[in-house]
Amino acid sequence: MAPTNPIETTKRVEPVEVAGRLRVSVTRLARLMRQQEASGLTPTLRAALATVARHGPLTLGELAAHEQVTKPTTTSIVTKLEARGLVARRADATDRRVCWVEVTPLGRSQLELNRERRTEWLASRLRALPADQLTCLAAALDALDTISERPERDPDASP
Numbered sequence: 001m002a003p004t005n006p007i008e009t010t011k012r013v014e015p016v017e018v019a020g021r022l023r024v025s026v027t028r029l030a031r032l033m034r035q036q037e038a039s040g041l042t043p044t045l046r047a048a049l050a051t052v053a054r055h056g057p058l059t060l061g062e063l064a065a066h067e068q069v070t071k072p073t074t075t076s077i078v079t080k081l082e083a084r085g086l087v088a089r090r091a092d093a094t095d096r097r098v099c100w101v102e103v104t105p106l107g108r109s110q111l112e113l114n115r116e117r118r119t120e121w122l123a124s125r126l127r128a129l130p131a132d133q134l135t136c137l138a139a140a141l142d143a144l145d146t147i148s149e150r151p152e153r154d155p156d157a158s159p
Helices: 015-035 043-055 060-067 071-083 105-127 131-149
Strands: 087-091 099-103
Touching: 015 105, 043 060, 043 071, 043 099, 043 105, 060 071, 060 099, 071 087, 099 105
Parallel strands: none
Antiparallel strands: 087 099
């Protein structure tokens, strides 16, 4: 049986084993978090809305680049978000061919409500953990932030 506090173990920690368990745990947790979504938006629409809120206003081309989709796909996404009142388009003042997309107050509100819902769901799960497991998880957050923010390294590049 695995110890409840991995920090207390003297066994050598193998990165490949940790990677496998972490990958499965993160995947399951992400799926459960997505299930807490109540906006009725598809993952694609939610991602685009969040991108516009975080980086906007954006042109359709900029949004396409952020979301790594084609411009026609972006136009369809923005049309759907606009129909729900979550984003608004406006023409560029100097170049009428350019269209800017910005999040509306309703869009910001919906994003915030869903973030709060997912955070509260996760907090309720964390409250059920034994104190030592919660402490270990809190201690691991810096490491998780580090591996999720580190840019990819070329394996052939010298250190």
